[in-house]
Amino acid sequence: MTGNCSMFIDFHTHRDRQAPNLINLQTVDVNPQLEESISGGAAPPRHQKLEAQDLPNLCSLGLHPWFIKDDLWEAAWLTLERLASYSQVVAIGECGLDRNVAVPMELQIAVFEKHIRLAESLRKPLVIHCVRAFDLLIMLKKNHKPLIPWIIHGFHKKQAVFQQLLEQGFHFSFGAAILNHDQQMVEAIATVPMGRFLLETDDRPDLQVEQIYERAAMLRQISLETLQAQLVKTYEQLTRLSGFGL
Numbered sequence: 001m002t003g004n005c006s007m008f009i010d011f012h013t014h015r016d017r018q019a020p021n022l023i024n025l026q027t028v029d030v031n032p033q034l035e036e037s038i039s040g041g042a043a044p045p046r047h048q049k050l051e052a053q054d055l056p057n058l059c060s061l062g063l064h065p066w067f068i069k070d071d072l073w074e075a076a077w078l079t080l081e082r083l084a085s086y087s088q089v090v091a092i093g094e095c096g097l098d099r100n101v102a103v104p105m106e107l108q109i110a111v112f113e114k115h116i117r118l119a120e121s122l123r124k125p126l127v128i129h130c131v132r133a134f135d136l137l138i139m140l141k142k143n144h145k146p147l148i149p150w151i152i153h154g155f156h157k158k159q160a161v162f163q164q165l166l167e168q169g170f171h172f173s174f175g176a177a178i179l180n181h182d183q184q185m186v187e188a189i190a191t192v193p194m195g196r197f198l199l200e201t202d203d204r205p206d207l208q209v210e211q212i213y214e215r216a217a218m219l220r221q222i223s224l225e226t227l228q229a230q231l232v233k234t235y236e237q238l239t240r241l242s243g244f245g246l
Helices: 034-038 073-083 106-124 134-144 159-167 183-192 211-220 225-243
Strands: 007-011 022-029 059-062 089-099 126-129 151-153 171-174 197-200
Touching: 007 151, 007 197, 007 211, 022 106, 059 126, 059 197, 059 211, 073 183, 089 151, 089 183, 089 225, 106 126, 106 134, 126 134, 134 159, 151 183, 159 183, 171 183, 197 211, 197 225, 211 225
Parallel strands: 007 022, 022 059, 059 089, 089 126, 126 151, 151 171, 171 197
Antiparallel strands: none
């Protein structure tokens, strides 16, 4: 825990950005190329397993539905399961459901449910990718009754979907979509309750999280400093269950 409330928090990013006032939660997609991607192109010998020092300083680990392969996902899952308990892994995901990919939905659900159980056992929040499958996502949340928070990253859907997810207890991570003038996104970021959202840059190399903060503060009609303090508190609340808050 820290008393520094002037931090910026990029809750979901695929880029390794470092700054004294930045908490950069880097997403690592667990796939057969994980060792190569983390080690900068030079994979460790086959007998050498990835360890804590091979991961980013602060990260989230998940098996993205885009990368689920029938003959490879189980090996990738074993890697994820082994690495997920390390202290710099503060969240599980991104993982989830996507009706726009060819992976059978039955398999997507089975893999997602493994993430649910892992997040619950480690008491680390679940970061969710969801495309055209919010009905299934809500059903799974009702069935599993999780104790840890579920956070939908990059949310940019209709107001009706937003309200339904709010009622079901979901958290949100808002990104580039709030920079647009879409009235539904403007209303979402302006009205989402404090403590139920964070901000992100996702995979945008041209975007700084400070830009997202400035837009969010304007839409919520509060100062940048007030927003920073609020989101530091939210981050602490979301990560303290595992013991790895600020």
